[in-house]
Amino acid sequence: MRKSFALVSLLAVAALAFAAPVFVAAALSAPLHADDAPKALAIGTAIPMADQKMKNVDGKEVAVADVKGAKGTLVIFTCNACPYAKAWEDRIVALGNEYKGKGIGVIAVNSNDPGKVAEDGYDQMKTRAKEKSFGFPYVVDSTSNVARAYGATRTPEVFLFDAQGKLVYHGTIDDNSQDPEKVSSRYLSDALTAVSSGKEVPVKETKAMGCGIKFRA
Amino acid sequence: MCLRIRSFVPLGLCLPLLLAAAPAATAPAAAKPSAQAAAAKPGAKPVLTPADAAAVKQAITAPGAKAVLVNIWATWCGPCRDEFPDVLKVRKDLEAEGLRVILVSADFVEGKADAVEFLEAMGVDFPSFIKVGKDDEFVNGLAKEWSGLLPATLVYDGKGSLREVREGKQSYATFRGMVEKVLKDGSARSGP
Numbered sequence: 001m002r003k004s005f006a007l008v009s010l011l012a013v014a015a016l017a018f019a020a021p022v023f024v025a026a027a028l029s030a031p032l033h034a035d036d037a038p039k040a041l042a043i044g045t046a047i048p049m050a051d052q053k054m055k056n057v058d059g060k061e062v063a064v065a066d067v068k069g070a071k072g073t074l075v076i077f078t079c080n081a082c083p084y085a086k087a088w089e090d091r092i093v094a095l096g097n098e099y100k101g102k103g104i105g106v107i108a109v110n111s112n113d114p115g116k117v118a119e120d121g122y123d124q125m126k127t128r129a130k131e132k133s134f135g136f137p138y139v140v141d142s143t144s145n146v147a148r149a150y151g152a153t154r155t156p157e158v159f160l161f162d163a164q165g166k167l168v169y170h171g172t173i174d175d176n177s178q179d180p181e182k183v184s185s186r187y188l189s190d191a192l193t194a195v196s197s198g199k200e201v202p203v204k205e206t207k208a209m210g211c212g213i214k215f216r217a
Numbered sequence: 218m219c220l221r222i223r224s225f226v227p228l229g230l231c232l233p234l235l236l237a238a239a240p241a242a243t244a245p246a247a248a249k250p251s252a253q254a255a256a257a258k259p260g261a262k263p264v265l266t267p268a269d270a271a272a273v274k275q276a277i278t279a280p281g282a283k284a285v286l287v288n289i290w291a292t293w294c295g296p297c298r299d300e301f302p303d304v305l306k307v308r309k310d311l312e313a314e315g316l317r318v319i320l321v322s323a324d325f326v327e328g329k330a331d332a333v334e335f336l337e338a339m340g341v342d343f344p345s346f347i348k349v350g351k352d353d354e355f356v357n358g359l360a361k362e363w364s365g366l367l368p369a370t371l372v373y374d375g376k377g378s379l380r381e382v383r384e385g386k387q388s389y390a391t392f393r394g395m396v397e398k399v400l401k402d403g404s405a406r407s408g409p
Contacts, residue, residue, distance in 0.1 A: 040364075083293055083325065153384070154366050172365075175351045178325055185353075209323055209352045209365040211294065212385055 040151035041159065043204050045167045047073065048149035054109065054139035055122070057129040062107065062137045069105035071163050072195040076108045077147055078156040080128050081119040082211035085155045087177040089132060092156060095173075095189060097135035102196045104160075106136035111147035112155070113216040120214070144215040154210030160191050160201070168195055171206030263336035265322065265329060268346035270358025276319050276346070278377035283315025284399040285373040286392065287359070289348070291323040292331045296386035297368040301339055303389040304370075307396060315375070315403075316396050320345035323367055374399050 041048065050068075053061035064075055076092060078085045085092075096106040112120040122140055129138040141147055150159055160169035169191035174183040191201040268276075277285050288304045290297035308318035320341065322332040329347055336345065348355055356365040363369050366384040372395045374380055381395050 083291075087325075153364055172353065175353050177352055207353055207356045207363075207365045209356060209367060212296065212366050 040153070040170060041167050043167050043170065047075075047161050047165045047167075049146050050165070052146055054141055054146065056137040056139045057122075057126040057134070058137075062139055064105075064107055067105035067107045067137060068165070069100075069103045069163075071103035071198070072168070072192075073105040073161045073165065074099065074107070074192070075150070075159045075161070076106070076156060077111060077150070077152040077154070077158070077213065078108050079110050079112045079117070079120050079211070079213075080124050081112070081117045082155045084177050084208070084210045088156050088173045091173055091180060092158075093132050093134055095192060097133070099192045099196060100136055102192075104192060104196055108134065108136060108138040109141050109146055110138065111141035111144045111152070112214040113144065115216075116214040142216075144213065147213050147215065153213055154208075155213060157210065158188055160188070160195060162195050163198070168201045169204055172208030172210075175206075175208075177208065261342075263333055263341045264344040265333055265336065265347045266344060267349040268321065269348070269350040270355045273319065273321055273346060273359060274377070277317075277373050279317075282317035283375040283403045284311075284396050285317045285319060285375075285377070286396055287319045287321060287369075287371040287373070289321045289323055289359075289367060289369045289371075291367055292328060292335050293324070294367045298335070300368060300386045300388075300392075301335075303387070303392055305339060305341065306389055307392040311393070311396055311400070314400055316400070322347040324348075370395070372396060372399060375403055 047064055047068075050065040051063050053063050056062045064073065067073065074096065076096065078089070078092065080086075092108070096108070100106045110120055110125055114121040114124075118124075125138055125140065128134075147153075152159070156173060158169070158171065158173065159167060162168045169188070171187060173188045175185040175187070176183045185203070187203055187206045190203065193199075194201045266272075273287065277287065286304070286307070288301075290301060292298070304318060304320070308316060312318075320336075322329075322336075322345065324332045324347060326347075326349070332347060352365065356363055360371050360379055360382055362379070362382045363371065364384060368384075368386065370381075370383045370387055370392065371379060372381040372383075380399050383391065383395070
């Protein structure tokens with residue numbers, strides 16, 4: 001019993017250090033989270049499924065590897081329907097369009113099953129991308145497996161990789177979905193600024209409330 | 218991060234994360250949170266008090282409960298609506314055993330009327346909360362183990378220690394199992 005307590009403590013400390021409490025749960029075999037909850041990519045991880053082609057709103061097949069930028073790559077899991085994705089949409093598009101011109105490859109991925117949410121159908125995606133002037137691909141993750149590979153669970157949820165393709169930022173856009181005027185921490189913007197100038201990202205992981213990705217079965 | 222988990226609860230439920238949606242967006246007004254909102258009278262509109270993470274925590278740690286289940290939901294969230302009756306059922310079934318259920322709507326501020334309407338339709342006759350303030354502060358302030366996904370269910374023991382976090386839609390059996398484990402541990406507590 002003593003030994004297991006020591007182990008538990010050690011694991012708890014290790015997990016704290018990595019800020020990944022999911023691991024604590026797994027190690028204790030009494031999960032704080034449900035055991036099938038996806039685990040998001042750890043900072044430093046390479047781009048998963050980078051060569052997976054996905055259908056873009058322009059009809060062409062695009063992979064993350066195809067949009068990779070000289071300075072970094074931003075992968076945005078988003079959708080049409082989620083109120084949080086909508087609230088942040090203009091800011092996401094503005095950042096994507098801005099940094100696309102600064103050596104960052106940008107791609108928005110919709111992993112939702114349109115069978116569950118009609119608003120996330122391909123035609124609706126095309127309309128949205130046009131309406132909001134997406135200056136980057138908005139693609140269909142037709143199996144939701146790309147989201148699974150990233151351990152993405154919410155929309156919007158972003159993953160920023162550096163020039164070497166290693167994850168340097170994961171999380172939300174900023175600290176106020178509802179009011180752009182009241183934002184005080186611009187997490188994604190700060191991360192993009194850092195990566196595009198070859199610097200270390202100040203805040204590497206953030207969280208936010210969001211809609212769950214509606215995974216295909 | 219004091220997580221005292223003593224026994225294993227078998228988990229068999231997937232988390233198909235299905236969310237429906239309705240548009241919404243604007244600023245939350247800074248609100249004065251109150252942990253003890255006035256009790257709703259039968260037939261009265263459900264009381265929905267603005268709260269940040271600190272206010273919700275205050276309600277969690279208020280004395281008198283042996284187990285506390287916090288359910289964070291939103292009217293536009295399909296799985297939240299789906300599981301809602303089961304949250305209410307577990308409250309009804311285990312309240313006498315010492316369970317306190319705290320409902321927190323994550324609807325945006327202008328969605329408050331929708332939230333009140335939903336609570337009324339569900340027959341909620343006890344006070345609950347609507348989240349105000351910054352999202353990440355709310356999520357981290359309540360539970361570092363919570364990713365922010367809705368719905369979320371957080372189960373605490375009578376001392377206010379977080380015991381379990383579930384994201385996505387859960388069943389009655391899961392809600393009940395989480396609460397009963399805490400109740401059982403609480404009554405069997407004999408050592409550190």
